[in-house]
Amino acid sequence: MPELPEVETVRTGLSRSWKGRRIDGVDLRRNSLRFPFPENFEEQLVGRVIVDIRRRAKYLLIDLDDGNVLLSHLGMSGKWTLDASECEGKHDHVVLLLDDGSISVYNDPRRFGVLDIFDGISHKLLDHLGPEPLELWDCEDLFSKLKNRKSAIKIALLDQKVVVGVGNIYACEALYKSKISPQRLSCNISIDECRTLVREIRIILTEAIKAGGSTLKDFANVDGTLGYFPHQFKVYDKEGNMCGCGGIVERLIQGGRSTFWCSSCQK
DNA sequence: ACACTAACCTGCAAGC
DNA sequence: TGCTTGCAGGTTAGTG
Numbered sequence: 001m002p003e004l005p006e007v008e009t010v011r012t013g014l015s016r017s018w019k020g021r022r023i024d025g026v027d028l029r030r031n032s033l034r035f036p037f038p039e040n041f042e043e044q045l046v047g048r049v050i051v052d053i054r055r056r057a058k059y060l061l062i063d064l065d066d067g068n069v070l071l072s073h074l075g076m077s078g079k080w081t082l083d084a085s086e087c088e089g090k091h092d093h094v095v096l097l098l099d100d101g102s103i104s105v106y107n108d109p110r111r112f113g114v115l116d117i118f119d120g121i122s123h124k125l126l127d128h129l130g131p132e133p134l135e136l137w138d139c140e141d142l143f144s145k146l147k148n149r150k151s152a153i154k155i156a157l158l159d160q161k162v163v164v165g166v167g168n169i170y171a172c173e174a175l176y177k178s179k180i181s182p183q184r185l186s187c188n189i190s191i192d193e194c195r196t197l198v199r200e201i202r203i204i205l206t207e208a209i210k211a212g213g214s215t216l217k218d219f220a221n222v223d224g225t226l227g228y229f230p231h232q233f234k235v236y237d238k239e240g241n242m243c244g245c246g247g248i249v250e251r252l253i254q255g256g257r258s259t260f261w262c263s264s265c266q267k
Numbered sequence: 268a269c270a271c272t273a274a275c276c277t278g279c280a281a282g283c
Numbered sequence: 284t285g286c287t288t289g290c291a292g293g294t295t296a297g298t299g
Contacts, residue, residue: 074293077291109277110275111277125294149269151269151271170292
């Protein structure tokens, strides 16, 4: 899935064509994704006007005119297509008919995504989330969350209680830019290194948003065009490539997931 | 409270 | 050509 920049790009796209639209029809092709859809899912949506689309971490929050909120998480492979010309694809799970006659389709081959409706106040998937990296967040906050942890820093950066929005790609890239080994213990990261990490994470996420999200095989912008720039990654999926320092990009497994790094310049 | 694993799914690429 | 294996952007539930 999309990490924070990609979700933000999707938010922008959805915002442009959904804001002010009334939902005239909902077609569910199955009864669950990662979790079962809520009771009366269609009835709760039909007739509602979409007021705004916000983002919290990697979750899209679609504000409805009755105060309820449609929550959408894209999982690893979820995709919204707006103004869709067809909706009979194998993994087209949810179709929305809008009052301008357009249809929006949620497609998700792996079905790790989530669609739910809640009151806008509290949701179990949102309640434990840590700080937004592009809002109020600083090195003291990061340092305080790392100081009692014995897990590797790479693992900690993926923990959404430490900071939200950072996924496997940007965790690797941020550690590389910060010249910090992904295997360092979180509790051994200094306050100065936290300052560097906060700065680099912000730079990377901001640049990726500016680039319009990124593009991977499962990800497409809401208009169907690809939007990621894999070639701009310095280490992610670059095993064997020469690093600028003369070292070689290596791959290791942490928490069951690939980490890409340069052992020559990341200490 | 933290650390670690397994689990949820399908699709694709590489290797035999 | 097929089969098998491993891997993929995320997150939670369960165990110790």
